[in-house]
Amino acid sequence: MSTPKSYSLNTKITLTFTILGLVLLAILFIQIIPNMQDEQKEYKKNQIEHMITLTNQQIKLGVQLLIHEKETKTNEIESFLKTRVNEFLKNVENEKNIELKNLSDDLKCKIYIVDNHDKTLYSSHNNSLLINKELLKNDKVLIYRKKQEHMCPKRAESIFYSRSIKEGKETLVTKCEPKAFKNRHENLEENIKQDLQKSFDLTYKDHKGKINLIWINTRHEDVEDKPLYNSKDKPYNNKYCLSKMSSSDYPQTGLLSAKQILEAANKEPIYHLLDSKDKPFKYTNPALTWVRIIQDKRDRKLLFLTTVYLEDFNREFYSPLLKIFPAAILSLLLAIFLGFFLFKRLFKSINILTNTAKEIDNGNINLRSEIEGNDDIAVLAKTFDSMLDSIEKNINELDKKVEGKTKELRSSLEEKETLLKEIHHRVKNNLAMTINLIKLQKSKIEDEKTKNTLTDIQERIFTMELLHRKLYESKDLNSIPFKKYVLELIEDLDSTYGRTKDIKINSFIDDINMNIEYALPCGLIITELITNAYKYGFVDAEGKLEVFFVVDNNKCTLSIKDNGKGLPSSIDIKKVKSLGLKLVSTIVKGQLFGKFDYRYDNGSKFIIQFKL
Secondary structure (H helix, E strand, C coil), X not given: CCCHHHCCHHHHHHHHHHHHHHHHHHHHHHHHHHHHHHHHHHHHHHHHHHHHHHHHHHHHHHHHHHHHHHHHHHHHHHHHHHHHHHHHHHHCHHHCCCCHHHHHHHHCCEEEEEECCCCCEEECCCCXXXXXXXXHCCCEEEEECCCCCCCCCCCCCEEEEEEEECCCCXXXXXXXXXXXXXXXXXXXXXXXXXXXXXXXXXXXXXXCCEEEEEEEECCCCCCCCCECCCCCCCCCCCCEEECCCCCCCCCCCCCCEHHHHHHCXXXXXXXXXXXXXXXXXXXXXXXXXXXXXXXXXXXXXXXXXXXXXXXXXXXXXXXXXXXXXXXXXXXXXHHXXXXXXXXXXXXXXXXXXXXXHHHHHCCCCCCCCCCCCCCHHHHHHHHHHHHHHHHHHHHHHHHHHHHHHHHHHHHHHHHHHHHHHHHHHHHHHHHHHHHHHHHHHHHCCCCHHHHHHHHHHHHHHHHXXXXXXXXXXXXXXXXXXXXXXXXHHHHHHHHHHCCCCXXXXXXXXXXXXXXXXXXXXXHHHHHHHHHHHHHHHCCCCEEEEEEEEEEECCEEEEEEEECCCCCCCCCCCCCCCCHHHHHHHHXXXXXXXXXXXXXXXXXXXXXXXXXX
16 A cells, blocks of 8 residues: 555645645635634524523413412312302201202212211212311312322312301312313413414424423432433323323433433533434434523422424525535636646656655665756756765775775774683683692681681682683673573582481472573572571471572562571561671662561571662
Protein backbone atom coordinates (compact mmCIF):
# COMPACT_ATOMS: atom_id res chain seq x y z
CA MET A 1 0.00 0.00 0.00
CA SER A 2 1.47 3.32 -1.09
CA THR A 3 1.94 6.17 1.34
CA PRO A 4 2.10 9.95 0.73
CA LYS A 5 5.90 9.78 1.13
CA SER A 6 6.15 7.55 -1.97
CA TYR A 7 4.16 9.88 -4.24
CA SER A 8 5.89 11.77 -7.04
CA LEU A 9 6.39 15.52 -6.74
CA ASN A 10 3.84 16.35 -9.43
CA THR A 11 1.32 14.14 -7.62
CA LYS A 12 2.09 15.91 -4.39
CA ILE A 13 1.68 19.31 -6.06
CA THR A 14 -1.65 18.23 -7.53
CA LEU A 15 -2.78 16.90 -4.18
CA THR A 16 -1.58 20.04 -2.47
CA PHE A 17 -3.63 22.28 -4.74
CA THR A 18 -6.61 19.94 -4.38
CA ILE A 19 -6.34 19.95 -0.61
CA LEU A 20 -5.84 23.72 -0.61
CA GLY A 21 -9.01 24.12 -2.68
CA LEU A 22 -10.91 21.81 -0.36
CA VAL A 23 -9.64 23.70 2.67
CA LEU A 24 -10.80 26.98 1.15
CA LEU A 25 -14.19 25.42 0.41
CA ALA A 26 -14.34 24.04 3.93
CA ILE A 27 -13.57 27.48 5.37
CA LEU A 28 -16.34 28.91 3.20
CA PHE A 29 -18.76 26.22 4.37
CA ILE A 30 -17.68 26.69 7.99
CA GLN A 31 -18.46 30.39 7.78
CA ILE A 32 -21.77 30.08 5.94
CA ILE A 33 -23.40 26.74 6.76
CA PRO A 34 -23.26 26.87 10.60
CA ASN A 35 -24.86 30.29 10.65
CA MET A 36 -27.66 29.09 8.42
CA GLN A 37 -28.06 25.92 10.46
CA ASP A 38 -28.00 27.82 13.75
CA GLU A 39 -30.65 30.19 12.47
CA GLN A 40 -32.87 27.30 11.36
CA LYS A 41 -32.35 25.44 14.63
CA GLU A 42 -33.10 28.53 16.69
CA TYR A 43 -36.18 29.26 14.61
CA LYS A 44 -37.53 25.73 14.91
CA LYS A 45 -36.68 25.58 18.62
CA ASN A 46 -38.46 28.89 19.25
CA GLN A 47 -41.42 27.68 17.22
CA ILE A 48 -41.73 24.51 19.30
CA GLU A 49 -41.21 26.36 22.60
CA HIS A 50 -43.82 28.94 21.57
CA MET A 51 -46.29 26.13 20.86
CA ILE A 52 -45.34 24.48 24.18
CA THR A 53 -46.02 27.76 26.01
CA LEU A 54 -49.43 28.11 24.41
CA THR A 55 -50.29 24.45 25.03
CA ASN A 56 -49.00 24.75 28.60
CA GLN A 57 -51.39 27.64 29.26
CA GLN A 58 -54.24 25.69 27.68
CA ILE A 59 -53.49 22.71 29.94
CA LYS A 60 -53.43 24.90 33.03
CA LEU A 61 -56.76 26.41 32.05
CA GLY A 62 -58.12 22.93 31.30
CA VAL A 63 -56.99 21.60 34.68
CA GLN A 64 -58.53 24.58 36.46
CA LEU A 65 -61.72 24.00 34.47
CA LEU A 66 -61.82 20.33 35.48
CA ILE A 67 -61.25 21.24 39.14
CA HIS A 68 -63.98 23.87 38.97
CA GLU A 69 -66.30 21.39 37.21
CA LYS A 70 -65.62 18.83 39.93
CA GLU A 71 -66.45 21.31 42.70
CA THR A 72 -69.59 22.49 40.85
CA LYS A 73 -70.76 18.92 40.33
CA THR A 74 -70.21 18.12 44.03
CA ASN A 75 -72.27 21.16 45.07
CA GLU A 76 -75.01 20.23 42.61
CA ILE A 77 -75.18 16.68 43.99
CA GLU A 78 -75.34 17.96 47.58
CA SER A 79 -78.16 20.40 46.74
CA PHE A 80 -80.04 17.79 44.72
CA LEU A 81 -79.91 15.14 47.47
CA LYS A 82 -80.88 17.53 50.24
CA THR A 83 -83.75 18.98 48.24
CA ARG A 84 -85.26 15.70 47.09
CA VAL A 85 -84.90 13.91 50.43
CA ASN A 86 -86.34 16.86 52.38
CA GLU A 87 -89.22 17.20 49.92
CA PHE A 88 -89.98 13.52 50.26
CA LEU A 89 -89.98 13.63 54.05
CA LYS A 90 -92.32 16.61 54.06
CA ASN A 91 -94.82 14.68 51.99
CA VAL A 92 -94.80 11.79 54.48
CA GLU A 93 -97.31 12.42 57.30
CA ASN A 94 -95.51 12.87 60.62
CA GLU A 95 -92.54 10.98 59.14
CA LYS A 96 -94.01 7.73 60.50
CA ASN A 97 -94.78 5.68 57.44
CA ILE A 98 -91.78 6.11 55.16
CA GLU A 99 -91.90 4.08 51.98
CA LEU A 100 -88.21 3.49 51.38
CA LYS A 101 -88.80 1.86 48.01
CA ASN A 102 -90.57 4.95 46.68
CA LEU A 103 -87.70 7.17 47.70
CA SER A 104 -85.14 4.67 46.39
CA ASP A 105 -86.84 4.42 43.02
CA ASP A 106 -87.18 8.18 42.80
CA LEU A 107 -83.51 8.87 43.54
CA LYS A 108 -82.16 5.65 42.00
CA CYS A 109 -80.23 5.19 45.23
CA LYS A 110 -80.22 2.75 48.13
CA ILE A 111 -82.02 3.92 51.28
CA TYR A 112 -81.26 2.83 54.85
CA ILE A 113 -82.86 3.69 58.21
CA VAL A 114 -80.55 3.34 61.19
CA ASP A 115 -81.77 3.20 64.82
CA ASN A 116 -79.39 5.56 66.62
CA HIS A 117 -79.76 3.66 69.88
CA ASP A 118 -79.10 0.03 69.02
CA LYS A 119 -77.77 0.58 65.47
CA THR A 120 -80.39 -1.70 63.92
CA LEU A 121 -80.73 -1.32 60.18
CA TYR A 122 -83.70 -1.35 57.81
CA SER A 123 -82.87 -1.29 54.09
CA SER A 124 -84.87 -0.70 50.91
CA HIS A 125 -82.77 -3.35 49.14
CA ASN A 126 -82.04 -5.79 51.95
CA ASN A 127 -78.35 -4.87 51.79
CA SER A 128 -76.08 -4.29 54.76
CA LEU A 129 -74.37 -0.98 55.48
CA LEU A 130 -71.17 -0.34 57.37
CA ILE A 131 -72.24 2.20 60.02
CA ASN A 132 -69.82 4.83 61.31
CA LYS A 133 -70.14 8.14 63.11
CA GLU A 134 -69.74 10.19 59.94
CA LEU A 135 -72.83 8.58 58.36
CA LEU A 136 -75.04 9.45 61.33
CA LYS A 137 -74.40 13.20 61.22
CA ASN A 138 -77.61 15.11 60.48
CA ASP A 139 -77.99 16.88 57.14
CA LYS A 140 -74.54 15.77 56.06
CA VAL A 141 -73.34 14.80 52.54
CA LEU A 142 -70.33 12.45 52.57
CA ILE A 143 -68.41 11.51 49.41
CA TYR A 144 -66.60 8.22 49.92
CA ARG A 145 -63.48 7.53 47.89
CA LYS A 146 -61.90 4.11 48.06
CA LYS A 147 -58.27 4.10 49.19
CA GLN A 148 -56.04 3.53 46.14
CA GLU A 149 -52.38 2.54 45.96
CA HIS A 150 -51.62 4.52 42.82
CA MET A 151 -50.95 8.06 41.65
CA CYS A 152 -54.08 8.63 39.55
CA PRO A 153 -56.75 10.98 41.00
CA LYS A 154 -59.22 9.13 43.20
CA ARG A 155 -62.80 9.06 41.94
CA ALA A 156 -65.89 8.98 44.14
CA GLU A 157 -67.16 5.46 44.76
CA SER A 158 -70.27 6.31 46.80
CA ILE A 159 -72.15 9.44 47.84
CA PHE A 160 -73.99 9.43 51.18
CA TYR A 161 -76.60 11.85 52.55
CA SER A 162 -77.77 11.51 56.17
CA ARG A 163 -81.00 13.05 57.57
CA SER A 164 -82.16 12.74 61.16
CA ILE A 165 -85.81 11.63 61.52
CA LYS A 166 -88.28 10.75 64.27
CA GLU A 167 -86.98 13.44 66.57
CA GLY A 168 -83.41 12.26 66.27
CA LYS A 169 -84.07 8.65 67.20
CA GLU A 170 -83.30 7.37 63.72
CA THR A 171 -81.22 8.45 60.76
CA LEU A 172 -82.22 8.19 57.12
CA VAL A 173 -79.07 7.33 55.05
CA THR A 174 -79.07 7.64 51.26
CA LYS A 175 -76.29 5.80 49.38
CA CYS A 176 -75.90 6.76 45.72
CA GLU A 177 -73.52 5.84 42.95
CA PRO A 178 -71.95 8.74 40.98
CA LYS A 179 -73.46 7.38 37.75
CA ALA A 180 -76.95 7.90 39.24
CA PHE A 181 -76.53 11.61 38.54
CA LYS A 182 -76.58 12.81 35.00
CA ASN A 183 -73.21 14.33 34.15
CA ARG A 184 -73.65 17.29 31.85
CA HIS A 185 -69.87 17.56 31.45
CA GLU A 186 -68.94 13.89 31.16
CA ASN A 187 -66.98 14.51 27.90
CA LEU A 188 -65.21 17.61 29.16
CA GLU A 189 -61.82 15.93 29.68
CA GLU A 190 -61.94 14.30 26.24
CA ASN A 191 -62.85 17.63 24.63
CA ILE A 192 -59.92 19.35 26.34
CA LYS A 193 -57.59 16.60 25.10
CA GLN A 194 -58.79 17.06 21.51
CA ASP A 195 -58.30 20.81 21.70
CA LEU A 196 -54.77 20.39 23.06
CA GLN A 197 -53.91 17.85 20.39
CA LYS A 198 -55.16 20.18 17.65
CA SER A 199 -52.83 22.88 18.95
CA PHE A 200 -49.88 20.56 18.98
CA ASP A 201 -50.77 19.14 15.54
CA LEU A 202 -49.86 22.51 14.06
CA THR A 203 -46.17 21.54 14.35
CA TYR A 204 -46.59 17.88 13.29
CA LYS A 205 -45.52 18.73 9.74
CA ASP A 206 -42.02 19.26 11.20
CA HIS A 207 -41.88 16.33 13.63
CA LYS A 208 -43.67 13.29 15.02
CA GLY A 209 -43.33 14.10 18.68
CA LYS A 210 -45.55 13.21 21.62
CA ILE A 211 -47.18 15.14 24.43
CA ASN A 212 -47.57 13.67 27.89
CA LEU A 213 -49.45 15.01 30.87
CA ILE A 214 -48.27 12.98 33.83
CA TRP A 215 -48.35 12.95 37.62
CA ILE A 216 -44.98 11.93 39.17
CA ASN A 217 -44.52 10.75 42.75
CA THR A 218 -41.51 12.73 44.03
CA ARG A 219 -41.13 10.47 47.07
CA HIS A 220 -41.06 7.11 45.35
CA GLU A 221 -38.05 4.88 46.10
CA ASP A 222 -37.10 4.64 42.39
CA VAL A 223 -37.19 8.39 41.76
CA GLU A 224 -33.40 8.78 41.36
CA ASP A 225 -31.68 5.87 39.63
CA LYS A 226 -34.22 3.77 37.72
CA PRO A 227 -36.10 4.72 34.52
CA LEU A 228 -39.52 6.19 35.22
CA TYR A 229 -41.28 3.91 32.75
CA ASN A 230 -41.00 0.14 32.68
CA SER A 231 -42.89 -1.99 30.16
CA LYS A 232 -43.99 -4.19 33.06
CA ASP A 233 -45.65 -1.29 34.90
CA LYS A 234 -49.36 -1.59 35.56
CA PRO A 235 -51.60 1.23 34.25
CA TYR A 236 -52.23 2.26 37.85
CA ASN A 237 -49.08 2.35 39.98
CA ASN A 238 -47.50 4.41 42.73
CA LYS A 239 -44.72 5.95 40.56
CA TYR A 240 -46.70 7.94 38.00
CA CYS A 241 -50.12 8.44 36.47
CA LEU A 242 -50.52 9.25 32.78
CA SER A 243 -53.40 11.64 32.09
CA LYS A 244 -56.00 10.78 29.48
CA MET A 245 -55.12 14.06 27.79
CA SER A 246 -51.75 12.56 26.69
CA SER A 247 -51.23 11.53 23.07
CA SER A 248 -49.78 8.08 23.90
CA ASP A 249 -50.73 5.01 25.90
CA TYR A 250 -47.57 5.01 28.02
CA PRO A 251 -45.07 7.69 29.13
CA GLN A 252 -42.74 8.69 26.30
CA THR A 253 -39.75 9.16 28.61
CA GLY A 254 -37.38 6.43 27.37
CA LEU A 255 -34.70 5.66 29.95
CA LEU A 256 -35.07 8.95 31.85
CA SER A 257 -35.48 8.65 35.61
CA ALA A 258 -37.99 10.71 37.55
CA LYS A 259 -35.12 12.74 39.03
CA GLN A 260 -33.79 13.67 35.56
CA ILE A 261 -37.27 14.71 34.44
CA LEU A 262 -37.88 16.82 37.55
CA GLU A 263 -34.48 18.53 37.26
CA ALA A 264 -35.27 19.54 33.65
CA ALA A 265 -38.56 21.20 34.61
CA ASN A 266 -38.97 24.73 33.16
CA LYS A 267 -35.43 24.56 31.69
CA GLU A 268 -33.74 23.74 28.40
CA PRO A 269 -34.83 20.50 26.66
CA ILE A 270 -33.19 17.31 27.91
CA TYR A 271 -31.45 14.98 25.44
CA HIS A 272 -32.20 11.23 25.71
CA LEU A 273 -33.00 8.09 23.70
CA LEU A 274 -36.53 7.09 22.74
CA ASP A 275 -38.26 4.14 21.10
CA SER A 276 -40.34 4.33 17.92
CA LYS A 277 -43.62 2.98 16.66
CA ASP A 278 -41.81 0.39 14.52
CA LYS A 279 -39.53 -0.72 17.37
CA PRO A 280 -41.32 -0.25 20.69
CA PHE A 281 -39.19 -0.39 23.84
CA LYS A 282 -35.97 -0.34 21.73
CA TYR A 283 -34.41 2.92 22.86
CA THR A 284 -32.19 3.90 19.92
CA ASN A 285 -33.70 7.16 18.61
CA PRO A 286 -32.25 10.43 19.97
CA ALA A 287 -34.90 12.86 21.15
CA LEU A 288 -35.41 16.22 22.90
CA THR A 289 -37.94 16.61 25.68
CA TRP A 290 -39.22 19.88 27.16
CA VAL A 291 -40.62 19.64 30.71
CA ARG A 292 -43.06 22.19 32.14
CA ILE A 293 -44.73 22.17 35.58
CA ILE A 294 -48.53 22.39 35.63
CA GLN A 295 -49.14 21.72 39.34
CA ASP A 296 -46.60 21.47 42.14
CA LYS A 297 -47.76 19.69 45.29
CA ARG A 298 -45.91 18.43 48.32
CA ASP A 299 -45.39 14.83 47.25
CA ARG A 300 -46.24 14.89 43.55
CA LYS A 301 -46.00 17.14 40.50
CA LEU A 302 -48.19 17.39 37.43
CA LEU A 303 -45.82 17.80 34.45
CA PHE A 304 -46.38 18.59 30.79
CA LEU A 305 -43.79 16.78 28.61
CA THR A 306 -43.25 17.58 24.94
CA THR A 307 -40.98 15.16 23.07
CA VAL A 308 -39.52 15.66 19.58
CA TYR A 309 -37.34 13.15 17.72
CA LEU A 310 -33.93 14.66 16.97
CA GLU A 311 -34.08 13.26 13.44
CA ASP A 312 -37.21 15.32 12.77
CA PHE A 313 -35.73 18.35 14.48
CA ASN A 314 -32.59 18.26 12.25
CA ARG A 315 -34.29 17.16 9.03
CA GLU A 316 -33.96 20.43 7.11
CA PHE A 317 -30.65 21.66 8.48
CA TYR A 318 -28.36 20.32 5.77
CA SER A 319 -30.22 21.60 2.73
CA PRO A 320 -27.93 24.70 2.36
CA LEU A 321 -24.87 22.45 2.11
CA LEU A 322 -26.50 20.28 -0.55
CA LYS A 323 -27.30 23.37 -2.60
CA ILE A 324 -23.83 24.91 -2.40
CA PHE A 325 -21.72 21.73 -2.53
CA PRO A 326 -22.20 20.72 -6.25
CA ALA A 327 -21.27 24.17 -7.55
CA ALA A 328 -18.25 24.32 -5.24
CA ILE A 329 -16.97 20.89 -6.35
CA LEU A 330 -17.40 21.77 -10.03
CA SER A 331 -15.39 24.97 -9.56
CA LEU A 332 -12.67 23.02 -7.75
CA LEU A 333 -12.37 20.43 -10.55
CA LEU A 334 -12.10 23.14 -13.21
CA ALA A 335 -9.35 24.87 -11.23
CA ILE A 336 -7.39 21.59 -10.88
CA PHE A 337 -7.76 20.85 -14.61
CA LEU A 338 -6.44 24.29 -15.65
CA GLY A 339 -3.62 24.11 -13.11
CA PHE A 340 -2.48 20.75 -14.51
CA PHE A 341 -1.95 22.17 -18.01
CA LEU A 342 -0.19 25.25 -16.66
CA PHE A 343 2.33 23.11 -14.70
CA LYS A 344 2.72 20.36 -17.34
CA ARG A 345 6.22 21.48 -18.50
CA LEU A 346 7.37 21.94 -14.93
CA PHE A 347 6.19 18.43 -14.04
CA LYS A 348 8.29 16.92 -16.90
CA SER A 349 11.57 18.32 -15.54
CA ILE A 350 10.62 17.35 -12.02
CA ASN A 351 9.91 13.77 -13.13
CA ILE A 352 13.34 13.47 -14.81
CA LEU A 353 15.04 14.79 -11.68
CA THR A 354 13.01 12.43 -9.48
CA ASN A 355 13.82 9.35 -11.57
CA THR A 356 17.52 10.25 -11.53
CA ALA A 357 17.45 10.50 -7.72
CA LYS A 358 15.76 7.09 -7.47
CA GLU A 359 18.40 5.43 -9.68
CA ILE A 360 21.19 6.97 -7.62
CA ASP A 361 19.50 5.77 -4.45
CA ASN A 362 19.52 2.26 -5.92
CA GLY A 363 23.31 2.45 -6.35
CA ASN A 364 23.71 3.81 -9.89
CA ILE A 365 25.82 6.82 -8.87
CA ASN A 366 27.14 7.29 -12.40
CA LEU A 367 23.74 8.47 -13.72
CA ARG A 368 23.08 12.22 -14.25
CA SER A 369 19.89 14.18 -15.04
CA GLU A 370 21.42 16.31 -17.86
CA ILE A 371 18.50 18.78 -17.85
CA GLU A 372 19.15 21.82 -20.03
CA GLY A 373 17.77 25.30 -19.63
CA ASN A 374 17.99 28.40 -17.42
CA ASP A 375 14.87 28.04 -15.26
CA ASP A 376 14.96 27.17 -11.57
CA ILE A 377 14.49 23.42 -12.12
CA ALA A 378 17.33 23.31 -14.67
CA VAL A 379 19.69 25.19 -12.32
CA LEU A 380 18.73 22.80 -9.54
CA ALA A 381 19.41 19.79 -11.80
CA LYS A 382 22.87 21.06 -12.85
CA THR A 383 23.77 21.72 -9.22
CA PHE A 384 22.54 18.24 -8.35
CA ASP A 385 24.73 16.66 -11.06
CA SER A 386 27.76 18.62 -9.82
CA MET A 387 27.14 17.49 -6.25
CA LEU A 388 26.94 13.89 -7.44
CA ASP A 389 30.35 14.16 -9.07
CA SER A 390 31.85 15.53 -5.87
CA ILE A 391 30.12 12.95 -3.69
CA GLU A 392 31.28 10.07 -5.88
CA LYS A 393 34.88 11.26 -5.58
CA ASN A 394 34.64 11.71 -1.78
CA ILE A 395 33.06 8.26 -1.37
CA ASN A 396 35.96 6.58 -3.13
CA GLU A 397 38.50 8.39 -0.94
CA LEU A 398 36.52 7.69 2.21
CA ASP A 399 36.27 3.97 1.43
CA LYS A 400 40.04 3.73 1.22
CA LYS A 401 40.51 5.54 4.57
CA VAL A 402 37.86 3.41 6.33
CA GLU A 403 39.45 0.21 5.10
CA GLY A 404 42.84 1.26 6.49
CA LYS A 405 41.44 2.34 9.87
CA THR A 406 39.46 -0.88 10.18
CA LYS A 407 42.60 -2.96 9.79
CA GLU A 408 44.38 -0.89 12.46
CA LEU A 409 41.51 -1.18 14.95
CA ARG A 410 41.13 -4.94 14.41
CA SER A 411 44.84 -5.46 15.01
CA SER A 412 44.78 -3.27 18.15
CA LEU A 413 41.74 -5.07 19.55
CA GLU A 414 43.26 -8.51 19.06
CA GLU A 415 46.43 -7.33 20.77
CA LYS A 416 44.48 -5.98 23.79
CA GLU A 417 42.40 -9.15 24.14
CA THR A 418 45.57 -11.27 24.11
CA LEU A 419 47.19 -8.99 26.70
CA LEU A 420 44.08 -9.09 28.97
CA LYS A 421 43.92 -12.88 28.78
CA GLU A 422 47.57 -13.05 29.70
CA ILE A 423 46.91 -10.80 32.72
CA HIS A 424 44.07 -13.04 33.94
CA HIS A 425 46.29 -16.09 33.37
CA ARG A 426 49.16 -14.63 35.41
CA VAL A 427 46.82 -13.47 38.20
CA LYS A 428 45.32 -16.98 38.30
CA ASN A 429 48.80 -18.56 38.46
CA ASN A 430 49.95 -16.17 41.20
CA LEU A 431 46.83 -16.87 43.27
CA ALA A 432 47.30 -20.63 42.75
CA MET A 433 50.91 -20.32 43.88
CA THR A 434 49.75 -18.38 46.95
CA ILE A 435 47.27 -21.16 47.78
CA ASN A 436 50.02 -23.78 47.47
CA LEU A 437 52.30 -21.73 49.75
CA ILE A 438 49.51 -21.53 52.33
CA LYS A 439 48.99 -25.31 52.12
CA LEU A 440 52.76 -25.86 52.54
CA GLN A 441 52.82 -23.55 55.54
CA LYS A 442 49.81 -25.30 57.11
CA SER A 443 51.65 -28.64 56.98
CA LYS A 444 54.39 -27.20 59.19
CA ILE A 445 52.04 -25.64 61.80
CA GLU A 446 50.61 -27.65 64.67
CA ASP A 447 48.34 -24.98 66.17
CA GLU A 448 44.76 -25.78 64.99
CA LYS A 449 43.55 -22.21 65.37
CA THR A 450 46.29 -20.92 63.09
CA LYS A 451 45.60 -23.73 60.63
CA ASN A 452 41.89 -22.82 60.52
CA THR A 453 42.74 -19.19 59.92
CA LEU A 454 45.04 -20.12 57.06
CA THR A 455 42.33 -22.40 55.63
CA ASP A 456 39.84 -19.50 55.62
CA ILE A 457 42.36 -17.27 53.86
CA GLN A 458 43.10 -20.09 51.43
CA GLU A 459 39.40 -20.42 50.47
CA ARG A 460 38.99 -16.69 50.00
CA ILE A 461 42.00 -16.63 47.68
CA PHE A 462 40.61 -19.70 45.87
CA THR A 463 37.42 -17.76 45.22
CA MET A 464 39.41 -15.08 43.40
CA GLU A 465 41.66 -17.60 41.64
CA LEU A 466 38.62 -19.51 40.34
CA LEU A 467 37.10 -16.28 39.06
CA HIS A 468 40.22 -15.35 37.07
CA ARG A 469 40.42 -18.91 35.76
CA LYS A 470 36.85 -18.62 34.40
CA LEU A 471 37.65 -15.27 32.81
CA TYR A 472 40.72 -16.76 31.16
CA GLU A 473 38.65 -19.67 29.83
CA SER A 474 35.76 -17.44 28.66
CA LYS A 475 35.54 -16.12 25.12
CA ASP A 476 34.08 -12.87 26.46
CA LEU A 477 36.58 -11.42 28.93
CA ASN A 478 33.82 -9.46 30.75
CA SER A 479 31.37 -12.36 31.12
CA ILE A 480 31.61 -15.21 33.64
CA PRO A 481 29.28 -18.26 33.54
CA PHE A 482 28.03 -17.70 37.07
CA LYS A 483 26.32 -21.07 37.61
CA LYS A 484 29.44 -23.07 36.75
CA TYR A 485 31.55 -20.74 38.90
CA VAL A 486 29.31 -21.18 41.99
CA LEU A 487 29.06 -24.98 41.60
CA GLU A 488 32.87 -25.36 41.47
CA LEU A 489 33.17 -23.04 44.45
CA ILE A 490 30.68 -25.15 46.48
CA GLU A 491 32.51 -28.36 45.47
CA ASP A 492 35.86 -26.96 46.67
CA LEU A 493 34.39 -25.79 50.01
CA ASP A 494 32.78 -29.18 50.58
CA SER A 495 36.06 -30.98 49.87
CA THR A 496 37.88 -28.68 52.30
CA TYR A 497 35.44 -28.59 55.26
CA GLY A 498 33.25 -31.62 54.67
CA ARG A 499 35.76 -34.38 55.24
CA THR A 500 34.49 -35.20 58.72
CA LYS A 501 30.83 -34.35 58.10
CA ASP A 502 28.12 -35.71 55.82
CA ILE A 503 26.55 -32.51 54.49
CA LYS A 504 24.05 -32.70 51.61
CA ILE A 505 24.13 -29.58 49.47
CA ASN A 506 21.16 -28.59 47.27
CA SER A 507 21.64 -25.74 44.85
CA PHE A 508 19.51 -23.82 42.37
CA ILE A 509 21.48 -21.25 40.38
CA ASP A 510 20.09 -19.28 37.42
CA ASP A 511 22.26 -19.85 34.36
CA ILE A 512 23.42 -16.30 33.63
CA ASN A 513 26.63 -14.53 32.68
CA MET A 514 27.97 -11.95 35.10
CA ASN A 515 30.87 -9.52 35.01
CA ILE A 516 33.69 -9.52 37.55
CA GLU A 517 32.29 -6.54 39.51
CA TYR A 518 29.34 -8.69 40.71
CA ALA A 519 30.74 -12.23 40.42
CA LEU A 520 33.71 -11.70 42.80
CA PRO A 521 31.64 -10.15 45.67
CA CYS A 522 29.03 -12.92 45.29
CA GLY A 523 31.76 -15.58 45.36
CA LEU A 524 33.26 -14.13 48.56
CA ILE A 525 29.83 -13.96 50.22
CA ILE A 526 29.04 -17.60 49.33
CA THR A 527 32.48 -18.69 50.60
CA GLU A 528 32.07 -16.90 53.95
CA LEU A 529 28.49 -18.12 54.63
CA ILE A 530 29.14 -21.77 53.63
CA THR A 531 32.39 -21.79 55.67
CA ASN A 532 30.51 -20.48 58.74
CA ALA A 533 27.83 -23.16 58.26
CA TYR A 534 30.42 -25.95 58.18
CA LYS A 535 32.44 -24.60 61.11
CA TYR A 536 29.72 -23.34 63.48
CA GLY A 537 26.30 -24.30 62.19
CA PHE A 538 26.40 -28.11 62.12
CA VAL A 539 26.83 -29.63 65.57
CA ASP A 540 26.17 -33.18 64.36
CA ALA A 541 28.01 -34.97 61.61
CA GLU A 542 25.03 -34.71 59.25
CA GLY A 543 23.17 -31.76 57.82
CA LYS A 544 21.63 -30.02 54.83
CA LEU A 545 22.73 -26.90 53.05
CA GLU A 546 20.75 -25.02 50.40
CA VAL A 547 22.14 -22.39 47.98
CA PHE A 548 19.73 -20.47 45.76
CA PHE A 549 20.39 -17.65 43.30
CA VAL A 550 17.58 -16.25 41.10
CA VAL A 551 17.33 -13.18 38.86
CA ASP A 552 14.02 -11.41 38.11
CA ASN A 553 14.06 -8.18 36.05
CA ASN A 554 17.72 -7.53 37.00
CA LYS A 555 16.84 -8.01 40.69
CA CYS A 556 19.10 -10.72 42.19
CA THR A 557 18.29 -12.76 45.29
CA LEU A 558 21.00 -14.95 46.90
CA SER A 559 19.77 -17.26 49.68
CA ILE A 560 21.96 -19.62 51.79
CA LYS A 561 20.17 -21.82 54.36
CA ASP A 562 21.29 -24.64 56.66
CA ASN A 563 19.49 -26.83 59.21
CA GLY A 564 22.11 -26.37 61.89
CA LYS A 565 21.72 -24.77 65.28
CA GLY A 566 21.48 -21.29 63.74
CA LEU A 567 22.06 -17.87 65.28
CA PRO A 568 19.77 -16.51 67.99
CA SER A 569 16.47 -15.27 66.49
CA SER A 570 16.88 -11.91 68.26
CA ILE A 571 20.33 -11.19 66.83
CA ASP A 572 20.87 -7.93 64.92
CA ILE A 573 22.83 -8.96 61.84
CA LYS A 574 24.06 -5.38 61.41
CA LYS A 575 25.75 -5.34 64.84
CA VAL A 576 27.24 -8.85 64.92
CA LYS A 577 30.91 -9.04 65.90
CA SER A 578 31.83 -12.08 63.78
CA LEU A 579 34.59 -11.25 61.31
CA GLY A 580 33.01 -13.35 58.53
CA LEU A 581 29.55 -11.76 58.88
CA LYS A 582 31.08 -8.29 59.11
CA LEU A 583 32.93 -9.02 55.88
CA VAL A 584 29.70 -10.18 54.20
CA SER A 585 27.79 -7.10 55.39
CA THR A 586 30.58 -4.80 54.14
CA ILE A 587 30.65 -6.48 50.70
CA VAL A 588 26.83 -6.32 50.33
CA LYS A 589 26.60 -2.64 51.22
CA GLY A 590 29.91 -1.36 49.84
CA GLN A 591 30.20 -3.29 46.58
CA LEU A 592 26.76 -4.68 45.68
CA PHE A 593 24.75 -1.77 47.20
CA GLY A 594 22.14 -4.30 48.32
CA LYS A 595 20.35 -5.61 51.44
CA PHE A 596 21.60 -8.26 53.89
CA ASP A 597 18.97 -9.99 56.08
CA TYR A 598 18.96 -12.94 58.47
CA ARG A 599 16.08 -15.04 59.78
CA TYR A 600 15.84 -18.24 61.78
CA ASP A 601 14.09 -20.99 59.79
CA ASN A 602 14.92 -24.30 61.52
CA GLY A 603 18.48 -23.12 61.16
CA SER A 604 20.23 -20.10 59.71
CA LYS A 605 18.93 -18.43 56.56
CA PHE A 606 20.82 -15.53 55.00
CA ILE A 607 19.23 -13.47 52.22
CA ILE A 608 21.13 -11.01 50.04
CA GLN A 609 19.29 -8.84 47.48
CA PHE A 610 20.83 -6.46 44.94
CA LYS A 611 20.36 -5.15 41.41
CA LEU A 612 22.58 -5.80 38.41
